[in-house]
Amino acid sequence: MAGAASALFFLDLKGRVLVWRDYRGDVSSSQAERFFSKLIEKEGDPGSHDPVVHDSGITYMFIQHNNVYLMIASRQNCNAASLLLFLHRVVDVFKHYFEELEEESLRDNFVVVYELLDEMMDFGYPQYTEAKILSEFIKTDAYRMEVTQRPPMAVTNAVSWRSEGIRYKKNEVFLDVVENVNILVNSNGQIVRSDVVGALKMRTYLSGMPECKLGLNDRVLLEAQGRSTKGKAIDLDDIKFHQCVRLARFGNDRTISFIPPDGSFDLMTYRLSTQVKPLIWVEAQVERHSRSRVEFTVKARSQFKERSTATNVEIELPVPADATTPIVRTSMGSSVYAPEKEALLWKIKSFPGGKEYMLRAQFSLPSISAEESIPEKRAPIRVKFEIPYFTVSGIQVRYLKIIEKSGYQALPWVRYITMAGEYELRMI
Amino acid sequence: MSGHDSKYFSTTKKGEIPELKDELNSQYKDKKKDAVKKVIAAMTVGKDVSSLFTDVVNCMQTDNLELKKLVYLYLINYAKSQPDLAILAVNTFVKDSQDPNPLIRALAVRTMGCIRVDKITEYLCDPLQRCLKDDDPYVRKTAAICVAKLYDINAELVEDRGFLETLKDLISDSNPMVVANAVAALAEIQENSSRTIFEITSHTLFKLLAALNECTEWGQVFILDALSKYKASDARDAENIVERVTPRLQHANCAVVLSAVKVILQQMELITSTDVVRNLCKKMAPPLVTLLSAEPEIQYVALRNINLIVQRRPTILAHEIKVFFCKYNDPIYVKMEKLEIMIKLASDRNIDQVLLEFKEYATEVDVDFVRKAVRAIGRCAIKLERAAERCISVLLELIKIKVNYVVQEAIIVIKDIFRRYPNTYESIIATLCESLDTLDEPEAKASMIWIIGEYAERIDNADELLESFLETFPEEPAQVQLQLLTATVKLFLKKPTEGPQQMIQVVLNNATQETDNPDLRDRAYIYWRLLSTDPEAAKDVVLAEKPVISDDSNQLDPSLLDELLANIATLASVYHKPPDAFVSRVKPAVQRPEDEEEFPDGLDAGPSELSATETEINASPARGPSNVPHVPTKAVPTAAAPPPAPVPDLLGDLIGLDNALVPVDQPTVGSGPPLPVLLASSAGQGLQINGQLIRRDGQIFYSFKFENNSLTPLDGFMIQFNKNSFGLAAGGALQVPPLQPGSSANTLLPMVLFQNISPGPANTLLQVAVKNNQQPVWYFNDNVPFEVFFTEDGRMERATFLETWKSLPDSHEIVRDLPNSFISNMDATLEKLAGANLFFIAKRPLRDTNQEVIYFSAKLPRNIPILVEITVLVGRPGVKCAIKTPNPDMGPLFFEALEALLK
Numbered sequence A: 001m002a003g004a005a006s007a008l009f010f011l012d013l014k015g016r017v018l019v020w021r022d023y024r025g026d027v028s029s030s031q032a033e034r035f036f037s038k039l040i041e042k043e044g045d046p047g048s049h050d051p052v053v054h055d056s057g058i059t060y061m062f063i064q065h066n067n068v069y070l071m072i073a074s075r076q077n078c079n080a081a082s083l084l085l086f087l088h089r090v091v092d093v094f095k096h097y098f099e100e101l102e103e104e105s106l107r108d109n110f111v112v113v114y115e116l117l118d119e120m121m122d123f124g125y126p127q128y129t130e131a132k133i134l135s136e137f138i139k140t141d142a143y144r145m146e147v148t149q150r151p152p153m154a155v156t157n158a159v160s161w162r163s164e165g166i167r168y169k170k171n172e173v174f175l176d177v178v179e180n181v182n183i184l185v186n187s188n189g190q191i192v193r194s195d196v197v198g199a200l201k202m203r204t205y206l207s208g209m210p211e212c213k214l215g216l217n218d219r220v221l222l223e224a225q226g227r228s229t230k231g232k233a234i235d236l237d238d239i240k241f242h243q244c245v246r247l248a249r250f251g252n253d254r255t256i257s258f259i260p261p262d263g264s265f266d267l268m269t270y271r272l273s274t275q276v277k278p279l280i281w282v283e284a285q286v287e288r289h290s291r292s293r294v295e296f297t298v299k300a301r302s303q304f305k306e307r308s309t310a311t312n313v314e315i316e317l318p319v320p321a322d323a324t325t326p327i328v329r330t331s332m333g334s335s336v337y338a339p340e341k342e343a344l345l346w347k348i349k350s351f352p353g354g355k356e357y358m359l360r361a362q363f364s365l366p367s368i369s370a371e372e373s374i375p376e377k378r379a380p381i382r383v384k385f386e387i388p389y390f391t392v393s394g395i396q397v398r399y400l401k402i403i404e405k406s407g408y409q410a411l412p413w414v415r416y417i418t419m420a421g422e423y424e425l426r427m428i
Numbered sequence B: 001m002s003g004h005d006s007k008y009f010s011t012t013k014k015g016e017i018p019e020l021k022d023e024l025n026s027q028y029k030d031k032k033k034d035a036v037k038k039v040i041a042a043m044t045v046g047k048d049v050s051s052l053f054t055d056v057v058n059c060m061q062t063d064n065l066e067l068k069k070l071v072y073l074y075l076i077n078y079a080k081s082q083p084d085l086a087i088l089a090v091n092t093f094v095k096d097s098q099d100p101n102p103l104i105r106a107l108a109v110r111t112m113g114c115i116r117v118d119k120i121t122e123y124l125c126d127p128l129q130r131c132l133k134d135d136d137p138y139v140r141k142t143a144a145i146c147v148a149k150l151y152d153i154n155a156e157l158v159e160d161r162g163f164l165e166t167l168k169d170l171i172s173d174s175n176p177m178v179v180a181n182a183v184a185a186l187a188e189i190q191e192n193s194s195r196t197i198f199e200i201t202s203h204t205l206f207k208l209l210a211a212l213n214e215c216t217e218w219g220q221v222f223i224l225d226a227l228s229k230y231k232a233s234d235a236r237d238a239e240n241i242v243e244r245v246t247p248r249l250q251h252a253n254c255a256v257v258l259s260a261v262k263v264i265l266q267q268m269e270l271i272t273s274t275d276v277v278r279n280l281c282k283k284m285a286p287p288l289v290t291l292l293s294a295e296p297e298i299q300y301v302a303l304r305n306i307n308l309i310v311q312r313r314p315t316i317l318a319h320e321i322k323v324f325f326c327k328y329n330d331p332i333y334v335k336m337e338k339l340e341i342m343i344k345l346a347s348d349r350n351i352d353q354v355l356l357e358f359k360e361y362a363t364e365v366d367v368d369f370v371r372k373a374v375r376a377i378g379r380c381a382i383k384l385e386r387a388a389e390r391c392i393s394v395l396l397e398l399i400k401i402k403v404n405y406v407v408q409e410a411i412i413v414i415k416d417i418f419r420r421y422p423n424t425y426e427s428i429i430a431t432l433c434e435s436l437d438t439l440d441e442p443e444a445k446a447s448m449i450w451i452i453g454e455y456a457e458r459i460d461n462a463d464e465l466l467e468s469f470l471e472t473f474p475e476e477p478a479q480v481q482l483q484l485l486t487a488t489v490k491l492f493l494k495k496p497t498e499g500p501q502q503m504i505q506v507v508l509n510n511a512t513q514e515t516d517n518p519d520l521r522d523r524a525y526i527y528w529r530l531l532s533t534d535p536e537a538a539k540d541v542v543l544a545e546k547p548v549i550s551d552d553s554n555q556l557d558p559s560l561l562d563e564l565l566a567n568i569a570t571l572a573s574v575y576h577k578p579p580d581a582f583v584s585r586v587k588p589a590v591q592r593p594e595d596e597e598e599f600p601d602g603l604d605a606g607p608s609e610l611s612a613t614e615t616e617i618n619a620s621p622a623r624g625p626s627n628v629p630h631v632p633t634k635a636v637p638t639a640a641a642p643p644p645a646p647v648p649d650l651l652g653d654l655i656g657l658d659n660a661l662v663p664v665d666q667p668t669v670g671s672g673p674p675l676p677v678l679l680a681s682s683a684g685q686g687l688q689i690n691g692q693l694i695r696r697d698g699q700i701f702y703s704f705k706f707e708n709n710s711l712t713p714l715d716g717f718m719i720q721f722n723k724n725s726f727g728l729a730a731g732g733a734l735q736v737p738p739l740q741p742g743s744s745a746n747t748l749l750p751m752v753l754f755q756n757i758s759p760g761p762a763n764t765l766l767q768v769a770v771k772n773n774q775q776p777v778w779y780f781n782d783n784v785p786f787e788v789f790f791t792e793d794g795r796m797e798r799a800t801f802l803e804t805w806k807s808l809p810d811s812h813e814i815v816r817d818l819p820n821s822f823i824s825n826m827d828a829t830l831e832k833l834a835g836a837n838l839f840f841i842a843k844r845p846l847r848d849t850n851q852e853v854i855y856f857s858a859k860l861p862r863n864i865p866i867l868v869e870i871t872v873l874v875g876r877p878g879v880k881c882a883i884k885t886p887n888p889d890m891g892p893l894f895f896e897a898l899e900a901l902l903k
Helices: A027-041 A080-098 A103-108 A109-119 A129-136 A219-224 A247-251 B005-009 B016-024 B029-044 B050-057 B065-081 B083-096 B102-114 B118-132 B137-153 B153-160 B164-172 B176-191 B203-210 B215-225 B235-250 B254-268 B274-293 B296-312 B330-347 B351-360 B367-381 B385-401 B404-420 B426-434 B442-454 B464-470 B478-494 B498-513 B520-531 B533-540 B558-567 B571-575 B593-598 B611-618 B619-626 B637-641 B647-657 B799-807 B825-834 B886-903
Strands: A007-011 A017-022 A052-056 A056-064 A069-075 A170-184 A191-205 A211-216 A240-241 A256-258 A263-272 A280-289 A293-301 A307-319 A322-331 A332-338 A341-352 A356-364 A381-388 A397-403 A411-425 B677-681 B689-694 B701-708 B718-721 B745-752 B765-771 B778-783 B813-822 B837-847 B852-862 B864-872 B877-884
Touching: A007 A027, A017 A027, A017 A080, A017 A103, A017 A109, A027 A052, A027 A056, A027 A069, A027 B215, A052 B296, A052 B619, A056 B296, A069 A080, A080 A109, A080 B215, A080 B254, A103 A109, A103 B005, A109 B005, A109 B065, A129 A280, A170 A397, A170 B852, A191 B330, A211 A247, A240 A247, A240 B274, A247 A256, A247 B235, A256 B016, A256 B215, A256 B558, A263 B274, A280 A307, A280 A381, A293 A307, A293 A341, A293 B852, A322 A332, A322 A341, A332 B745, A341 A356, A341 B164, A381 B083, A397 A411, A411 B498, B005 B029, B016 B029, B016 B050, B029 B050, B029 B065, B050 B065, B050 B083, B065 B083, B065 B102, B083 B102, B102 B137, B102 B647, B118 B153, B118 B164, B137 B153, B137 B164, B137 B176, B153 B164, B164 B203, B176 B215, B203 B235, B203 B442, B215 B235, B215 B254, B215 B404, B215 B558, B235 B254, B235 B274, B254 B274, B254 B296, B254 B558, B274 B296, B296 B330, B296 B558, B330 B351, B330 B367, B330 B778, B351 B385, B351 B647, B367 B404, B367 B647, B385 B404, B385 B426, B404 B442, B426 B442, B426 B558, B442 B464, B442 B478, B464 B478, B464 B498, B478 B520, B478 B533, B498 B520, B498 B837, B520 B533, B520 B718, B558 B571, B677 B778, B689 B778, B745 B852, B799 B864, B825 B837, B864 B886, B877 B886
Parallel strands: A170 A411
Antiparallel strands: A007 A017, A007 A069, A052 A056, A056 A069, A170 A191, A191 A263, A211 A256, A211 A397, A240 A263, A280 A293, A293 A356, A307 A341, A307 A381, A322 A356, A332 A341, A381 A411, B677 B689, B689 B701, B701 B745, B718 B765, B765 B778, B813 B877, B837 B852, B852 B864, B864 B877
């Protein structure tokens, strides 16, 4: 099962190699280029192609980011999950360095690119992808100093994500609980699938090596401690932790303890698959008047408590591709016709709970069309929104203890917000 | 923090190289550095700057780390082309490997390992030795990987210098990253060595589990992958490991999660407590589901793996089918895989919801996805008897939408549904007939014609319907012609009136005289002869009851599944093929741009997809008669390719000539486990034949896959078998449609026994000849897996067993030790053997030992019983087997089969 990458390529949209790093000398750049150009030729858009392809004894794995493809080639039975994920991490690291990863930034920074590729992977084995720590010893021109750099302790430490000696005047932690609601409602109004994916996003500005302990209203923990859990505790289906969290400890007694990285990171993500009542319910009625006109009547209803308010609500209503001259009336908010998306966007800045708004739209259709043409597939209605100070799961941060040997007091700030994730309602 | 390196790319003037040479030798540091950057920029865009080798190497001795790194990078790229000059760099390397700065020490040893020049390698040993014992863990972790590099270049050197021992010592290193890299290096070395170098013992196990908690996420993946190969000594040991690994399921890194799942699944095989197993299944489900929130490429890998996991442990995700419902924006490759898993998880409980989804998908835009969705409905109908009716009504609704390809796909699956549930749903035929004239795909047409022929007596105007096809008979594809022929004969036998009589004349004439397809011609002659000599016999043959089919598509063979589960997260699990099928052990020559100019098409000469490696494997002399000197199959493009030119030109030509690119997931579409290669495409002028004898529903079939890698279409396939010990012969015509270049077809050939029995002692050799209209006759050999002969009625009562055993004389008893056989899990083994029609009778412990004696019965055709006694110590290799049968010369063959089953 041992297996590693042979080489890592950055290719442009036409499949030409921009930069590559050879790790094993058994795949050449012209081979890779030839393969990928053929793929583009054949598929048009490699984005719809399986991301793992075998060709002439070599496996290619690729992802796309902006106008760049990142591709790994291997001749062995390597760990596909790890290498594909590594490519995504490379994107993250490069974004940290160059703000954006694209053809131009690669060219503008090729010296650092080579340095990073040398450090992040060795002989095709992923080694180190902590952007923040990497930038302590691999610097871009602007920040380069003439003193000899040494590998930060963190690179090989058990705490590989944080360097020692960080100092802040004011020690603060910001904790954002962000919940994404994913929902799929069938054309008969039945909820087919619904889940909530939450994340605890942290920004830490803490000195030294702080020991943190986070307390949630986790039912399993509270019950284990023999506390009453009536109404307040929640069940989290699957929790994923940032590598700083001691998993073995969590496995033992459900304590979330960690030394955080400096700056922002996702401390944990969790998933809840309990049936959620759609927070914003959208119903659309479509009437086709003869063959020249189509009329939509859309009702949007907020189904959460009145004290909460959804903001930046955007309802994307798919319309026929050949529709023209929209006439739209709304009881709230504004609407924009976006022909490039084949949709009408209905935007409502503020949508309090327990309210219902209406939209009527009329489009002209070209008078000539085949009577018995294939009924075209319509995309689902998609909804975006944010509801601040509210979580679907009811998750609560009970405490965040921060202990550092210098004994400073740190202030934790907690915010809650719920957002629409993949929020789709299929139309009739 | 954006840089401005792009300026280095913009050197224009003609005298670029001499100019760079001057700058490299400049006395000003900055100018030197800029020059090296320009050289690297030129290298990046593919210009040959190897002529500057000496000048660049001269810049190597510098305090500037950035400059040093660039020079090193240059060396990695060009040392191979200038091996004699590369030696100039050695001194600096050795010096750097003792630099006070660990960053530089590591850099030196890391780079040296990447330079695959023998002369340099010799000088690497001493610095490597030092670095492996360096004080700084950063240097040690780099040195650990470097041992694997050196092993790759010169394995002997590594063994002679004792690097392996030092590397093994690093497993006990105090630093977790060093441990992880040492594990990765050792695992790779083990992979490429035939003897045991790296085996996890209970001692190292402890070290690895400890390092697991502390090392980086990537290091955790190395360690988990290594742990998955550890054979726990007993259930307790296994439970212990699982307990330590389970917290990894909570890791944010999907690769860590998948590798942890792999370890847990491996160890679960040993765990006997059903409670523990159930609990583990429950723990694995949520992390597996969460993988579907990852990036789409990761989802794809996860889905391919989940596909394997649900085949082995369907309960894990039995309640989670909803998470596999497709999202509108999922990439198509994710949707296709989700569909496959939805079919696997569909059950009577959730089928209504699943059907609603399939119906929704069947109206999407992507044609391939729509087709797959329609087919999925059919497969659910075949899988779930109680839901079949609902599935059919959904199919009928879809047919009513009248989208051409949906209708055709629906008809194809409805034909299968008829085969699965005969005499149940024929009432819908009338609806199907309405869409008759919209059919234009061969498979759909053939299916519809089959339906008309099969149910001719219930379709009033069957003759009219068939007649409408007859007009175009000569132009139809072979598949349709064959079905038309058979359907017309069926019609005539069922309704021997004037109309059908005339039709049959037309068809037989057409099929015998107007065609050059031997399959069609032969079948037509047989029907003709039958009809003219004995119409009753014709009825018995043509209208015979057909065996009921089942949905076994996309189910992998258990032993392959085992192998793939041991390879979770790796490419093998993505391809659903064992690693050997796509990884060649032979190291390809190192390809540098220079090398390639000598062999313009070097490694690309092989055919597409995986066959390139298979070609290499099978071209070994061991393959026997089918072995022909290895010729590149695509000799034409190679010869026609223009003289070596810069890459873009070559590309243009290749694209025009070559349609070698086949999506790699093809094997999953409608095929079972991969079949062994019988005729390699190098030996068959581009025709590759894979095949294996299998037993299904009480009958022996030859399961074939024909793959056309040549440049011409191939058609008119026929098959012949030589005399053999069992008298195996084809029980029907070989049904292979014409194969376009780059396409393949699977077929099942029914086999009959006792036809042409060759005299002499029984052996498993089967000689096969295959021909087609375009190529010479191909001969190849296959080994008959003896277990295909075990009949389904081989189960014996205990009493009968005892009686038979006693009644057979002792001379009919044969005993054999099978040292390589192995029973790790009694229940699983019994189930597996029962699957091969080897039936368990009784079991008793052997006194004073831990061994057990197990009795089985089996039966060969013509009612020849085989009585089996197996003595075994569960969990230990070595099985003693005694059999008694009236036909003792079958003994060796039986042992061979048993050995294969107990592997």
